[in-house]
Amino acid sequence: MYPKRISAIKFEVLSPQEMRRMSVAKLNNPETYDDDGFPVEGGLMDTRLGVIDPGLKCKTCGGKYGECPGHFGHIELAAPVIHVGYAKIIARLLSGTCRECGRILMKDDRRDKFIREIERLKALGQSYEDVLKEIFRITKAAKKCPHCGAEQLEIKFEKPTSFYEVIDPETKEEQKLTPKDVRERLEKIPNDDLPAFGLDPKSVRPEWFVLTVLPVPPVTVRPSIILETGQRSEDDLTHKLVDIIRINQRFLENRDTGAPQQILEDLWELLQYHITTYFDNEVSGIPPARHRSGRPLKTLAQRLKGKDGRFRGSLSGKRVNFSARTVISPDPCISICEVGVPEEVAKELSVPIFVTPNNLDFAREFLRRRESPKASYVIRPDGKRIRVIDSNREEIAEKLEPGWVVERELMDGDVVLFNRQPSLHRMSIMAHYVRVLPYKTFRLNPAVCPPYNADFDGDEMNLHVPQSLEAQAEAKILMAVQEHVLSPRFGGPIIGGIHDHITGLYLLTRGEKKFSKEEAMDFLRAVDLSEIPAKEEYTGKEIFSFILPKISIRFKAEICQGCAVCKEEKCENDAFVVIEDGKLLKGTIDEKAVGAFKGIVIDEIMRKFGAAVTRKFIDDMTKLAIRVITRLGFTIGIDDEDIPKEAVQQIEETISEAEKRAEELIKAYREGNLEPMPGRSVEETLEMRIMQELGKARDRAGKIAGRYLGMDNSAVIMAVSGARGSMLNLTQMAACIGQQSVRGERLTRGYAYTHRTTSHFKPMDLGAKAKGFVRSSYKSGLSPIEFFFHAAGGREGLVDTAVRTSQSGYLQRRMINALQDLKVEYDGTVREQTSGVIVQFKYGEDGVDPMKSFRGKALDVKRIVKEVMGVKE
Amino acid sequence: MVFKGGRSMKVSLQDHVLVPKHEILKEEEVEELLKLLRVSKEQLPKIKASDPIVKEIGAKPGDVVKITRKSLTAGVSIFYRLVVE
Ligand SMILES: [Mg+2]
Ligand SMILES: [Zn+2]
Ligand SMILES: [Zn+2]
Ligand SMILES: [Zn+2]
Numbered sequence: 001m002y003p004k005r006i007s008a009i010k011f012e013v014l015s016p017q018e019m020r021r022m023s024v025a026k027l028n029n030p031e032t033y034d035d036d037g038f039p040v041e042g043g044l045m046d047t048r049l050g051v052i053d054p055g056l057k058c059k060t061c062g063g064k065y066g067e068c069p070g071h072f073g074h075i076e077l078a079a080p081v082i083h084v085g086y087a088k089i090i091a092r093l094l095s096g097t098c099r100e101c102g103r104i105l106m107k108d109d110r111r112d113k114f115i116r117e118i119e120r121l122k123a124l125g126q127s128y129e130d131v132l133k134e135i136f137r138i139t140k141a142a143k144k145c146p147h148c149g150a151e152q153l154e155i156k157f158e159k160p161t162s163f164y165e166v167i168d169p170e171t172k173e174e175q176k177l178t179p180k181d182v183r184e185r186l187e188k189i190p191n192d193d194l195p196a197f198g199l200d201p202k203s204v205r206p207e208w209f210v211l212t213v214l215p216v217p218p219v220t221v222r223p224s225i226i227l228e229t230g231q232r233s234e235d236d237l238t239h240k241l242v243d244i245i246r247i248n249q250r251f252l253e254n255r256d257t258g259a260p261q262q263i264l265e266d267l268w269e270l271l272q273y274h275i276t277t278y279f280d281n282e283v284s285g286i287p288p289a290r291h292r293s294g295r296p297l298k299t300l301a302q303r304l305k306g307k308d309g310r311f312r313g314s315l316s317g318k319r320v321n322f323s324a325r326t327v328i329s330p331d332p333c334i335s336i337c338e339v340g341v342p343e344e345v346a347k348e349l350s351v352p353i354f355v356t357p358n359n360l361d362f363a364r365e366f367l368r369r370r371e372s373p374k375a376s377y378v379i380r381p382d383g384k385r386i387r388v389i390d391s392n393r394e395e396i397a398e399k400l401e402p403g404w405v406v407e408r409e410l411m412d413g414d415v416v417l418f419n420r421q422p423s424l425h426r427m428s429i430m431a432h433y434v435r436v437l438p439y440k441t442f443r444l445n446p447a448v449c450p451p452y453n454a455d456f457d458g459d460e461m462n463l464h465v466p467q468s469l470e471a472q473a474e475a476k477i478l479m480a481v482q483e484h485v486l487s488p489r490f491g492g493p494i495i496g497g498i499h500d501h502i503t504g505l506y507l508l509t510r511g512e513k514k515f516s517k518e519e520a521m522d523f524l525r526a527v528d529l530s531e532i533p534a535k536e537e538y539t540g541k542e543i544f545s546f547i548l549p550k551i552s553i554r555f556k557a558e559i560c561q562g563c564a565v566c567k568e569e570k571c572e573n574d575a576f577v578v579i580e581d582g583k584l585l586k587g588t589i590d591e592k593a594v595g596a597f598k599g600i601v602i603d604e605i606m607r608k609f610g611a612a613v614t615r616k617f618i619d620d621m622t623k624l625a626i627r628v629i630t631r632l633g634f635t636i637g638i639d640d641e642d643i644p645k646e647a648v649q650q651i652e653e654t655i656s657e658a659e660k661r662a663e664e665l666i667k668a669y670r671e672g673n674l675e676p677m678p679g680r681s682v683e684e685t686l687e688m689r690i691m692q693e694l695g696k697a698r699d700r701a702g703k704i705a706g707r708y709l710g711m712d713n714s715a716v717i718m719a720v721s722g723a724r725g726s727m728l729n730l731t732q733m734a735a736c737i738g739q740q741s742v743r744g745e746r747l748t749r750g751y752a753y754t755h756r757t758t759s760h761f762k763p764m765d766l767g768a769k770a771k772g773f774v775r776s777s778y779k780s781g782l783s784p785i786e787f788f789f790h791a792a793g794g795r796e797g798l799v800d801t802a803v804r805t806s807q808s809g810y811l812q813r814r815m816i817n818a819l820q821d822l823k824v825e826y827d828g829t830v831r832e833q834t835s836g837v838i839v840q841f842k843y844g845e846d847g848v849d850p851m852k853s854f855r856g857k858a859l860d861v862k863r864i865v866k867e868v869m870g871v872k873e
Numbered sequence: 874m875v876f877k878g879g880r881s882m883k884v885s886l887q888d889h890v891l892v893p894k895h896e897i898l899k900e901e902e903v904e905e906l907l908k909l910l911r912v913s914k915e916q917l918p919k920i921k922a923s924d925p926i927v928k929e930i931g932a933k934p935g936d937v938v939k940i941t942r943k944s945l946t947a948g949v950s951i952f953y954r955l956v957v958e
Contacts, residue, residue, distance in 0.1 A: 827910070829910065831916075835916065836912060836916045837915075837916050837917075837918070838910065838912060838916055838917055838918060839918070841910075841950075841951065841952055841953065842947070842950065844946055844947075845944040845945075845946050845947040845950040846944065846946040846947030846948075846950070847947075848946065858946070
């Protein structure tokens with residue numbers, strides 16, 4: 001059989017005749033099961049609608065449970081009822097047509113002009129909603145029918161399903177239109193007028209918007225469940241349908257016995273309520289129907305809508321087999337391309353072995369094994385799946401032949417996909433090789449945290465096992481971690497050293513430190529090296545060079561102070577890195593060399609030696625760095641931010657001076673002597689200059705603190721090497737937190753009345769203290785007022801991130817939906833997949849893969865020249 | 874543009890720095906382009922016949938316009954559009 005292609009989908013409205021035609025049973029009994037527990041004839045569980053009990057057979061098709069797909073039934077409504085979903089268009093039709101003759105309230109030529117406009121827009125595939133609105137506006141305003149001359153009354157639509165006619169425009173007296181009245185009016189509208197309301201007469205008649213028959217979905221759509229107590233619990237839809245049938249029958253009985261009009265009207269209202277909530281239980285204007293427990297019922301619309309609805313919950317995203325999810329934790333001892341999988345998970349997940357003459361013995365081995373990794377199932381060529389247990393292992397192993405499939409447990413070396421949400425870029429799902437390990441968490445090398453944006457504060461990740469050989473090959477070739485060291489976002493490495501890796505290598509390579517043979521061996525123990533020149537002493541730079549591939553490169557390190565003229569090799573700060581032929585000659589290895597996002601060395605290795613060598617370098621580099629930092633020792637404590645008395649004194653003075661200068665500025669402003677800056681008001685000028693002064697003061701305080709902390713301070717080492725934290729963080733801890741701001745301005749409150757931020761200040765106080773300048777440090781602690789200002793400033797950041805994530809998430813979804821069918825073809829053009837329409841004649845106009853670009857540039861001319869001309873510049 | 878005295882001044886859109894170069898492709902060139910890209914005319918990007926630049930160069934529906942743009946990434950980039958109603 002060839003797969004069929006859907007060329008179009010057309011939506012129509014069901015007519016009463018069609019509902020009856022597709023129905024196999026007319027239902028009129030509110031009971032579901034009789035005393036013996038059998039479905040009642042004419043009830044909602046009628047066996048003609050299909051069966052959900054394993055013992056019963058369907059009366060319509062004879063199928064058992066699982067065979068019969070279920071069949072629709074119907075309820076003949078005692079009185080017509082408005083369909084909520086169509087209430088709005090009913091309102092449009094009632095207002096737009098004559099109450100006497102049913103014609104559109106518009107002359108024919110005008111109507112035809114509008115219809116032509118709608119056709120034109122339809123053909124262009126554009127929205128014609130605006131035309132419909134215009135027609136509605138015109139017809140609603142008509143006072144007299146242009147066809148029969150009848151006076152028109154205003155129609156009022158009250159949500160969700162009520163319609164009124166204003167009989168007297170003076171007194172605003174209203175008369176209710178019953179669904180029956182509404183239906184009669186809709187019946188009168190001629191087919192020729194329908195296109196003007198956006199309806200196609202070939203598929204819709206407007207009176208069908210008022211229900212006289214209600215289709216009842218098959219029982220398979222609303223199966224009941226048996227509770228542990230043995231009690232039957234019905235689906236919410238069944239509950240709702242029971243209500244509908246009950247009221248419907250009561251209405252019939254009352255009408256037949258000639259009950260008063262009022263009672264009938266109340267029952268009619270009730271029927272309308274039940275049918276409305278049957279379609280949508282979240283309609284505004286009416287209370288939702290509730291379960292006995294008080295829980296709102298989940299009716300038709302609720303099944304489709306929202307995150308767990310049919311579309312977002314079952315179709316766009318669904319739960320899958322061969323997957324696992326658990327907490328992640330770090331393991332620097334495994335490779336970046338591996339993932340540690342708990343034994344429990346490995347036992348549960350399986351990989352198929354497709355048995356051929358060549359792997360028959362290999363497959364048999366798993367069948368005979370009694371401990372993991374062992375075979376868990378075999379599938380015979382006839383599709384029969386047999387569970388492998390200790391008692392049948394040998395027997396199955398004997399029978400095994402080519403064509404069978406053996407499902408074995410996950411084991412070391414299997415390829416799996418590893419994922420962390422939110423999956424915002426392609427590096428959010430990468431292929432890793434399995435390492436089965438004890439304990440209950442997934443283990444990953446900390447160097448792959450940046451692409452996943454993962455940390456270990458409780459993050460969980462997902463793992464998927466590709467089942468076909470094609471999928472496995474694709475994962476290995478296209479999705480492997482080492483293929484994603486360079487990011488297509490900025491053309492630089494996204495996988496590289498973080499935190500301790502950077503600190504470790506900084507400690508190792510800074511200056512001319514010497515290490516004994518023993519120390520060197522200990523550092524390099526975890527690294528796979530075949531040969532090391534025999535020496536009594538090694539410098540840190542030599543040790544690092546052992547793991548370095550043969551690259552040549554020169555660059556300024558992260559610790560570079562940015563001297564006016566770089567002294568390059570002669571930098572007294574050891575901040576200029578020179579690597580020649582894989583030997584680190586000068587400079588310190590830090591974030592700029594091996595960090596994720598910046599790592600120039602990683603970048604260079606990737607371009608020169610490719611993915612495999614880069615992977616090995618990152619593995620070795622992280623292992624070396626971790627061993628160095630553990631052996632040398634590295635720690636920070638609260639007293640790392642202690643500064644001597646004289647430093648505190650100097651900082652105090654600096655800040656006091658700045659505050660005084662701010663006061664002077666305010667004085668000048670008050671006396672009218674402040675010169676405004678170009679394009680600014682005097683007030684703005686004052687604010688800017690005060691901010692400037694206070695900002696400068698904090699920087700100066702930070703400099704003082706930094707001077708006294710010194711380069712041996714652990715926190716300073718982390719900040720300058722780029723491992724973690726910044727000098728600003730240190731300044732705020734040791735010296736001064738500085739100005740707090742909201743929307744880039746000093747804190748301000750109460751222009752109209754109070755003129756001050758809090759009651760601790762005089763009105764109109766513009767001084768530093770009164771408007772959110774925090775002169776304390778985190779170490780010394782904040783005063784209550786400072787603390788309040790700090791909270792106000794900190795809150796802005798929190799609000800910003802909350803707003804940004806939701807906005808960018810929505811943008812991301814829209815982008816994915818808009819771009820999902822675009823593909824870069826082999827000829828470099830970008831085309832839409834189904835229509836073949838060209839979007840770009842050359843991808844990105846230059847045809848360059850951004851991942852293979854050099855930090856966004858198509859080529860790095862300097863590097864090419866250097867390579868061709870020889871290393872020396 | 875028509876001035877008070879009835880004098881008119883022709884403004885060429887092509888002279889503006891922000892308007893890239895547009896030219897009508899010859900019949901053979903169109904053939905060649907479509908063959909190279911292995912597409913039908915309808916699969917090319919479109920431009921409206923009412924577009925001022927299309928009117929200026931006198932392209933008619935069915936013509937293919939070649940647009941030569943300055944590009945940030947590639948220096949010069951070439952684009953083609955089919956003129957439609
Ligand atoms: Mg986290
Ligand atoms: Zn059936
Ligand atoms: Zn009329
Ligand atoms: Zn320098």
